[in-house]
Amino acid sequence: MLGAVLSALVGCGSEKADRRIKLDYWEVWSGFERDAMQTLVDEFNASQDRIYVNFLSVSQMERKLLLATAGGNPPDIAGMRSTDIALFAENGALTPLDSYAAQYGIEGENYLPAIWDLLNLHGRLWALPTTPGNSALHWNKRLFREAGLDPERPPRTIAELEAFNDQITRFNAKGEIEVLGHLPQEPGWWQDMWVYWFGGALWNGEDAITADDPRNRDALEWMATYPERFGQDKLTAFRDLSGNFASPQNPFFRGRIAMVLQGTWMYNFIQNFAPEDFEWGVAPFPSVKLEDYGVNIVETNLLVIPKGAQHPTEAFEFIAWMQQPKNLEKLNLLQRKFSPLVEVSTGFYQKHPNPHIRIYRDLAAAPKAISRPPLTTFVEYQADMINAYDAVIRQNATPEEALDAVQKRQERLFERMYNRWQKVKDTRQEEWAKVDAEVAQ
Amino acid sequence: MTGQEKYNLRMGLLFISPWLCGFILTALYPLVSSLGLSFTDYSVLSKPVFVGTDNYRDLATDELFWQSLWNTFYFAAISIPLNLGLALALAIMLNLNLPGKKYFRTIYFLPSLVPMVCLAVLWQWMLNGRLGLINAMLRPITDVLSAVLEVSISPPNWLVDPAYAKLGLVLAGMWGVGNAVVIFMAGLQDVPRALYDAADLDGCNFWQKTRHVTLPIISPVIYFNGIMGLIGSFQVFAVPYVMTDGGEGPARSLLFAATYIFNKTFRSLSMGYACAISLILFLIILALTLVATKLTKRHIHYEGK
Numbered sequence: 251m252l253g254a255v256l257s258a259l260v261g262c263g264s265e266k267a268d269r270r271i272k273l274d275y276w277e278v279w280s281g282f283e284r285d286a287m288q289t290l291v292d293e294f295n296a297s298q299d300r301i302y303v304n305f306l307s308v309s310q311m312e313r314k315l316l317l318a319t320a321g322g323n324p325p326d327i328a329g330m331r332s333t334d335i336a337l338f339a340e341n342g343a344l345t346p347l348d349s350y351a352a353q354y355g356i357e358g359e360n361y362l363p364a365i366w367d368l369l370n371l372h373g374r375l376w377a378l379p380t381t382p383g384n385s386a387l388h389w390n391k392r393l394f395r396e397a398g399l400d401p402e403r404p405p406r407t408i409a410e411l412e413a414f415n416d417q418i419t420r421f422n423a424k425g426e427i428e429v430l431g432h433l434p435q436e437p438g439w440w441q442d443m444w445v446y447w448f449g450g451a452l453w454n455g456e457d458a459i460t461a462d463d464p465r466n467r468d469a470l471e472w473m474a475t476y477p478e479r480f481g482q483d484k485l486t487a488f489r490d491l492s493g494n495f496a497s498p499q500n501p502f503f504r505g506r507i508a509m510v511l512q513g514t515w516m517y518n519f520i521q522n523f524a525p526e527d528f529e530w531g532v533a534p535f536p537s538v539k540l541e542d543y544g545v546n547i548v549e550t551n552l553l554v555i556p557k558g559a560q561h562p563t564e565a566f567e568f569i570a571w572m573q574q575p576k577n578l579e580k581l582n583l584l585q586r587k588f589s590p591l592v593e594v595s596t597g598f599y600q601k602h603p604n605p606h607i608r609i610y611r612d613l614a615a616a617p618k619a620i621s622r623p624p625l626t627t628f629v630e631y632q633a634d635m636i637n638a639y640d641a642v643i644r645q646n647a648t649p650e651e652a653l654d655a656v657q658k659r660q661e662r663l664f665e666r667m668y669n670r671w672q673k674v675k676d677t678r679q680e681e682w683a684k685v686d687a688e689v690a691q
Numbered sequence: 692m693t694g695q696e697k698y699n700l701r702m703g704l705l706f707i708s709p710w711l712c713g714f715i716l717t718a719l720y721p722l723v724s725s726l727g728l729s730f731t732d733y734s735v736l737s738k739p740v741f742v743g744t745d746n747y748r749d750l751a752t753d754e755l756f757w758q759s760l761w762n763t764f765y766f767a768a769i770s771i772p773l774n775l776g777l778a779l780a781l782a783i784m785l786n787l788n789l790p791g792k793k794y795f796r797t798i799y800f801l802p803s804l805v806p807m808v809c810l811a812v813l814w815q816w817m818l819n820g821r822l823g824l825i826n827a828m829l830r831p832i833t834d835v836l837s838a839v840l841e842v843s844i845s846p847p848n849w850l851v852d853p854a855y856a857k858l859g860l861v862l863a864g865m866w867g868v869g870n871a872v873v874i875f876m877a878g879l880q881d882v883p884r885a886l887y888d889a890a891d892l893d894g895c896n897f898w899q900k901t902r903h904v905t906l907p908i909i910s911p912v913i914y915f916n917g918i919m920g921l922i923g924s925f926q927v928f929a930v931p932y933v934m935t936d937g938g939e940g941p942a943r944s945l946l947f948a949a950t951y952i953f954n955k956t957f958r959s960l961s962m963g964y965a966c967a968i969s970l971i972l973f974l975i976i977l978a979l980t981l982v983a984t985k986l987t988k989r990h991i992h993y994e995g996k
Contacts, residue, residue, distance in 0.1 A: 316960070644853070
């Protein structure tokens with residue numbers, strides 16, 4: 251941070267810096283991801299004699315942003331994750347961006363549809379994207395070869411996945427698992443979302459929770475087969491030896507597990523923690539039915555203007571600058587993600603260090619790309635789903651019982667949230683329309 | 692009130708004003724405002740909306756709330772007596788005239804200086820089912836038992852098995868027993884030597900002296916440590932939070948009342964609901980403290996009374 255301030259002072263001359271409008275920009279990133287954005291912010295600042303962006307990497311940002319916004323002293327620009335939009339927007343903590351976007355000619359058709367969906371809620375635009383990510387099957391080619399499988403041919407259905415799983419899984423002389431084909435809990439980052447690969451859903455997109463959908467039950471039954479097939483004790487022992495995700499002890503990097511559901515960021519971690527000769531492939535994660543092949547969960551980091559920001563107009567100028575294709579591509583090249591835009595410049599994929607980047611991008615662009623439900627109760631829904639899987643695996647509940655419990659609890663929470671929203675929505679919409687009209691003038 | 696009394700009152704209030712201000716600002720005000728907020732729907736970001744007793748009515752049927760209370764009571768019921776007993780036993784031993792006792796005092800106090808987060812991370816590994824030190828110590832015992840009883844017994848996988856997760860947490864918590872030990876030792880120093888001498892003359896052995904001299908004299912200290920333990924156990928948060936990476940533990944076995952309050956506030960932004968839970972937690976701790984005071988009244992001897 252000090253470095254940024256100093257370089258700005260040196261680069262632009264201190265007098266100039268003093269007279270510029272200073273914007274505070276809080277971001278969740280650290281490490282090379284922060285450095286990537288810093289490069290872009292420096293470029294923006296160098297191009298400006300009116301605005302200066304003060305870029306800060308903030309730990310536990312959502313919580314600090316919450317308190318700062320509640321206290322009426324938020325930053326001008328905040329980096330967020332798409333999963334936080336619903337909570338902040340419905341509570342009136344964000345500035346609607348529709349009029350701003352119109353002024354700069356920013357239109358939805360330029361963005362990948364799955365990503366544009368993440369930015370909009372209740373008929374308004376709340377954010378613009380920076381670095382998207384999505385989920386896919388990652389497999390270890392060496393383990394495929396050792397098991398006599400074609401290393402270039404990933405499984406496409408759950409049945410195939412399990413056939414491969416049986417073929418790859420090996421036990422040592424003591425009967426412990428040495429290599430595992432696949433385990434839903436490893437790393438288990440989307441446990442709440444497994445149902446979507448089984449054709450299920452967590453809500454109907456409108457006004458009802460659908461946790462007890464029979465197709466969701468299939469996902470739980472699938473999870474329950476794991477302890478039956480491999481033994482709960484052996485699976486626990488296997489997981490006890492698995493170190494942190496971001497470490498060389500990650501079982502995928504060590505060749506202890508062959509297939510994992512992972513995301514766009516995997517390249518960076520493979521570079522840092524996997525052995526040099528690590529051979530890996532990326533493909534859509536198998537679905538239960540072949541016609542559903544290609545389901546993937548899209549998320550994105552994005553930029554918002556919190557309500558009460560001091561310089562919203564200038565803040566949007568920076569956000570709009572970031573949305574220029576060349577800047578989005580540069581940021582995503584540095585962070586090794588893909589551009590959220592439909593148009594991609596020639597050479598982007600050639601310049602990109604991740605050889606699989608195009609697969610992620612095409613998955614995110616395809617109609618099977620989905621996102622987590624934009625419900626303010628979703629954090630609790632997520633915890634309930636994970637708990638339901640846990641109960642089924644431990645054989646404390648049948649899939650039906652576990653999902654009925656989730657349904658009951660989530661329905662109540664949903665109803666409460668829904669009723670509250672019905673009460674405040676007109677006021678909110680009026681507030682937003684007012685802000686929007688002021689901007690449009 | 693005479694002039695002198697008024698003056699004394701003013702001066703008295705002035706001298707305790709730092710504490711009074713601190714208490715009003717950091718304890719009384721939050722308490723009163725959370726009482727008010729518990730009757731509202733409040734998301735922190737937008738204005739609170741009055742909803743009457745809705746939050747309390749929802750709590751009555753919220754299984755997660757009841758589970759978090761059950762977990763908290765379960766944890767407290769094991770942790771408080773165990774910690775109190777261990778601290779007292781250690782303090783009595785450290786009070787004996789043994790060679791190198793000041794080194795032992797330091798050693799037993801040292802773990803209390805470890806910050807909670809470090810303690811949690813450390814114990815995550817100590818309690819690991821395969822690689823943990825605790826199980827490395829237990830394994831020879833379970834191996835012998837297995838051989839003798841001819842059934843397969845293995846040490847528990849502490850933080851993975853819902854039946855053992857809370858016990859694992861109790862073990863980790865016992866590490867911080869040093870604070871209570873120091874308070875007990877201060878109490879033990881206060882036991883008049885004359886009483887021991889008299890007991891010696893009457894031919895008392897060590898246990899009789901402990902039972903009839905030491906324990907009655909330090910009873911106020913036991914009471915104090917007990918109440919502090921009670922409050923601490925009912926507010927347990929940091930260690931399980933870190934150990935579970937902000938989660939709820941296997942089968943929600945490490946979801947405590949304080950964890951639930953935190954999640955409701957900062958993850959779901961249901962501040963009103965969280966306030967209602969914290970108020971209930973406050974009332975529970977208050978009631979238990981009053982009950983403990985009432986029940987132990989006859990057994991606590993204050994000097995000078």
